[in-house]
Amino acid sequence: MKTKIAVIATVLILLPLAQSASAEVPAWIKTNAGWWADGQIEDSDFVQGIQFLIKEGILVVPTASVSGEKSDVVPDWVKTSAAWWSEGLVSDDEFVNGLQHLMKIGIISVQTDSMTEETVKSASTKSSDNSKVAALQAELEACQEIKKAYKRLDCEKEVKAQLTLIEYKENSTPYNVGPVTFYNPGVEFEISSSGQALLTVKMLAENTGSSDNVALSCTGPAICSYDVTDGSKAYKYSGMDFTNGQIVLKPGEAKEFTMLFGPNIGYGGTTFEYDSSKSYSFRINEPWGSMSIPIDLG
Numbered sequence: 001m002k003t004k005i006a007v008i009a010t011v012l013i014l015l016p017l018a019q020s021a022s023a024e025v026p027a028w029i030k031t032n033a034g035w036w037a038d039g040q041i042e043d044s045d046f047v048q049g050i051q052f053l054i055k056e057g058i059l060v061v062p063t064a065s066v067s068g069e070k071s072d073v074v075p076d077w078v079k080t081s082a083a084w085w086s087e088g089l090v091s092d093d094e095f096v097n098g099l100q101h102l103m104k105i106g107i108i109s110v111q112t113d114s115m116t117e118e119t120v121k122s123a124s125t126k127s128s129d130n131s132k133v134a135a136l137q138a139e140l141e142a143c144q145e146i147k148k149a150y151k152r153l154d155c156e157k158e159v160k161a162q163l164t165l166i167e168y169k170e171n172s173t174p175y176n177v178g179p180v181t182f183y184n185p186g187v188e189f190e191i192s193s194s195g196q197a198l199l200t201v202k203m204l205a206e207n208t209g210s211s212d213n214v215a216l217s218c219t220g221p222a223i224c225s226y227d228v229t230d231g232s233k234a235y236k237y238s239g240m241d242f243t244n245g246q247i248v249l250k251p252g253e254a255k256e257f258t259m260l261f262g263p264n265i266g267y268g269g270t271t272f273e274y275d276s277s278k279s280y281s282f283r284i285n286e287p288w289g290s291m292s293i294p295i296d297l298g
Contacts, residue, residue, distance in 0.1 A: 029053070030086045031134065033095070037083030043074050047108055050099060054108075061099050071105045078102060136163050165254045168204040178289025179209035180216075180249065184282075189274075189297045192262075197274035199228065199261040199297070201282050205247065206254035214288060216257070219245035222268025225286045228261050228295070230278040236269045238262040 036046040054061055078098040085095035102108040136159050143155035172183035188200040207214045218224035221236035228235045239260040247255050261272040274297065281292040 033082040034086035037079050037086060047074075047102070051108055061096050061103075072107065074102065074107060133163065133166060136166075161254065164256060165204065165206070168254075168256075172204070175291055175293055176208070177284050177291045178286065179207060179214050180286075180289065181206045181208045182284070182291075182293065184293055184295075187282075187295045187297070191274070196262055197272050199272055199274075199280075199295075200258065201228070201261070201295070202256065202258045203282075204254055204256050205249060207249035207251055211251050213251070214249045216242070216247040216249070217245060217286065218242045220267050221265065221270070225284065226259060227283050227285075228272070228280055229283055229292070230273075230275065230280050233273075234270070234283075235261050235272045238265050238269065238272070 032041065032046065032049065035041045036043075078101060081090060081094060081098045084090045085092070099108060140156060140159045140163070143152055143159060146152035146155055168183040168185060172185040175182045175184065183204040183206070185202070188202075190198050192198055205216055216225065218226055218237075218240060224237065224240075227237070237259045239262075241258050247257055249255060264271040276298075280295050280297055282295050284291050284293070
């Protein structure tokens with residue numbers, strides 16, 4: 001503890017801007033500062049978010065002129081100060097002093113319109129998603145305290161579904177097909193020791209456009225709204241996890257599904273074949289919409 005106090009004192013001595021910092025900092029920014037200090041948020045994302053908050057008047061930081069000592073690297077002491085501030089070890093003014101230093105060396109700029117609408121939206125969305133993930137993780141921990149197994153599992157199921165949706169949205173390309181949005185984070189592809197090509201397609205489907213239930217249908221290899229094609233030949237699944245031939249999505253509901261393409265299992269199935277010279281797509285052909293989603297097997 002004495003060492004930490006001594007280091008804090010050293011940092012405060014190094015701060016050249018303390019004379020005019022009048023801080024008005026919303027408390028919830030401490031969470032983001034802590035994530036940034038822990039490396040969960042990139043420097044660029046944190047800086048963009050701070051610039052946006054300052055421009056919108058949500059975060060009040062007295063301006064500081066850019067000096068001749070410009071830099072594109074965030075000093076370690078600024079991140080350390082942010083970490084301590086998030087833990088309540090230093091004051092709002094001292095955190096703002098660090099932001100002023102970033103202004104002075106040109107890392108934070110609020111005098112220009114260099115931030116595009118897309119950048120602001122991205123930074124704001126990421127911050128919102130991080131906050132939601134933290135809240136859901138806390139809720140999941142609370143579920144695990146439930147003694148009765150079936151109640152605990154029901155509680156965990158809902159929270160895990162929401163966490164899965166956030167993860168898919170962060171790591172996937174969305175495809176809107178009629179009332180359903182499909183999130184595709186990529187596919188798993190390998191050649192088995194016997195030479196059989198094995199393709200696993202895992203997606204999340206969300207009912208984003210209907211006030212009624214929407215069904216994804218696949219009753220068997222020969223009668224299925226989903227397959228893979230190389231442009232000239234269609235390949236039917238070898239395994240899938242549709243229940244009773246359908247996945248029903250209530251309004252706003254999202255569900256994950258997996259389909260394996262490989263050996264022929266009969267019932268109108270096919271053996272999946274791989275040719276590196278061809279391009280492959282995962283096809284959706286439902287009554288409510290159709291699309292071919294390119295998949296990379298390279």
